Amino acid sequence: GAIIAVGTFNSRADGSSTTTYADLTKSYFDDAWDDPDDLGFTCCHDALPDNEDSDLRSAIDFVFTHAAVRALTADVIGDMRIPSQATPPFWPSDHAGVVATVRIH
Numbered sequence: 205g206a207i208i209a210v211g212t213f214n215s216r217a218d219g220s221s222t223t224t225y226a227d228l229t230k231s232y233f234d235d236a237w238d239d240p241d242d243l244g245f246t247c248c249h250d251a252l253p254d255n256e257d258s259d260l261r262s263a264i265d266f267v268f269t270h271a272a273v274r275a276l277t278a279d280v281i282g283d284m285r286i287p288s289q290a291t292p293p294f295w296p297s298d299h300a301g302v303v304a305t306v307r308i309h
Contacts, residue, residue, distance in 0.1 A: 206308045207270040209233065212299060217243070217263040225266075233268035236275030236304035244280050246300040254292030258283070260300055267304040278304040 215224030217235070229235055237244040246265040249255050260283055269275050283300035286293070 206272040207233075208273055208306065209268040209270075210266070210302075212247075212265050214264050217266075221262075221264075228268060233270050234275065236267035236269060236278040236306070237263070237302060238275070238278070242280075244278070244302065246280060246283070246302060249295045249298045251298055252292055253295035253298050256294060258285070258295075265299055265302050267302050267306075269304075269306060272309040274307050274309070276305045276307055278302055 209228075213224055213228070215222040217225050217237075219226055244263045245260040247260060247262045248264075249259050267275065267278060279302070280300050281303050282296040285295060
């Protein structure tokens, strides 16, 4: 069957925090994010998010697929500062998100 797992996994894709990402992608899941020129940073702004500049410096939010599912595209959303926002919050959330278009076979 088709399996899709999405969420904040709190494990960096670069392996610098825990082994969870590597464990999930080693032999079971495929990460929908597949752009070597863009690391897909989604984490993390201040909790309020009142930081003036982007603090997105790690990828911990993922769309994983398995079996009869294949990701066609993946994009980071919510990573742009709210236009013309003079007072906090300056960002839509403390995390950006990942949205993917998938094909289920």
